[in-house]
Amino acid sequence: MQEEERVLKRVVIIGGGPSGTVCALHLLKNAGAHPPEVIIFDKKPFSHYGPLGCNMCAGLISHTVLETLEALGISVPASVIQRKVKSHFFETRWGGVSFENEPGTTLYTAYRGMGPLDPRGEEGLGFDQFLLSSAVDSGAQHIQEMVSSLELPSNPIKSIRVKYGNNKTIEADVVVVACGVNSDFPRVLKEAGFGYTPPATFHACQAEIPLEEEEVNNWFNNSVKVFSLGLKGISLGAITPKRRFVTVTVLGAHVRRADLERFLLHPTVSRHFPPNWNLPDKYCHCHPKVATSTAKNPVTHKLMVVGDAFISRYLKNGIESALYTGTTAAKAILEGKISREELLQHYVKPCRERYHLDNYYGKLLFKMHDLFARHYWFVVPRLQMVQEEAKKKDWKEKPETQVLWHLFTGSAPYRSILSRALSRSFATSLMREYLNTIKKRLKGKPPSKEQKP
Ligand SMILES: Cc1cc2nc3c(=O)[nH]c(=O)nc-3n(C[C@H](O)[C@H](O)[C@H](O)COP(=O)(O)OP(=O)(O)OC[C@H]3O[C@@H](n4cnc5c(N)ncnc54)[C@H](O)[C@@H]3O)c2cc1C
Known part of the structure; x- marks a missing residue:
């Protein structure tokens, strides 16, 4: 961009979920002596109980999310954490198995809003409210209003006009759209005319x-x-x-x-x-x-779409991908890479490289997992494999446990999970348990349907 265009005075962020607030935090904490004015629009009352104040998710927070926040100097307080997750239990029609976390990792659970309707004394702070308050404490302004539309200038030097609330307008040098996929705003963006198509x-x-x-x-x-x-x-x-x-x-x-x-x-x-x-x-x-696919054309001049409304890890660990896209967008803004071409190179490319192709592997893995779960001969040997692996100390000697843990937590690229599931050592162990299952069936042992959870 031309030098006169690079003076960044105001960044408007539409959406105060994880991608929007982390983008704001990164901008404010890394902008140096003269940070831009950062305004976050979100009408959601995060301090309300029930779906109205909640960004509706299971609330499993991975260790990588906490690490990203720690890198920004943000420690999630105990009042946000509901539970420390120590293990997973995988249940099938033919019994279940329990397995502990990968050594050295911890998962947490939290509410995205204040908690359920009729909280029965459940008290604490929601994850999104905490992130939004952290952004405000770091200098962001939160306007509790809904953005209704955007006016993109025909001359790229000019500002973007953001319409919000009751017919109010504000001008922005850069707009970050972090609206997720649960509001009408993806449709509004589609109609803004720069080619954006929301994810499926x-x-x-x-x-x-x-x-x-x-x-x-x-x-x-x-x-x-x-x-x-x-x-x-x-x-x-x-x-x-x-x-x-x-x-x-x-x-x-x-x-x-x-x-x-x-x-x-x-x-x-x-x-x-x-x-x-x-x-x-x-x-x-x-x-x-x-969101189950990648949005098309998520950027135009001085505007970028982040979080679920652009790209997210397929079915798992969506908060982590929201943080990644929010942070990558903030880095591009701070480097002044805000023309469409620069954003394609410095924002869209790294995000797509990280998630787009990998999500196809994810879809394949979940399809295989779903298909295999319907067949005794696929399920029982895998359950036995995890039971045998539980006797071993070294995590590296637990291929099926690793596959299940990474699949359920989204904590490794799907491609690496798939290649582990197709590795020779995995196939050898599976074959051994397969033969054991056949032997047990020949001896007349019934499938272990009633295994205690
Ligand atoms: C059933 C389910 C379970 C999930 N479980 C997990 C899980 O356990 N762990 C995990 O990591 N991920 C999980 N996810 C994924 C995770 O919820 C998302 O990936 C993540 O919330 C995306 O963050 P975001 O900031 O992009 O969007 P969102 O969290 O959706 O935030 C968007 C924000 O934008 C605001 N907004 C929208 N339109 C406007 C507008 N016009 N003006 C102003 N503000 C606006 C909304 O009010 C909202 O606050 C789950 C998702 C679902 C659906």
């Missing part, structure tokens, strides 16, 4: 199920439970423990609340709850969209 999405369904804290301790024991039961329309289910609730998530192209209840009342799922547990008549639930 499908629905998830989530519920916050109330339990006593002791019941969560006894029955979930700081473990995230992942279910591959081959149920019609539900590709994956998960239960994420909070302090006095558990978050139940079901994924599938057309899942509805009825599917979530069908999942919860399935005997293999309900036996993970205390014996006297019944599905409450009323519970906090939501129906958010999940």
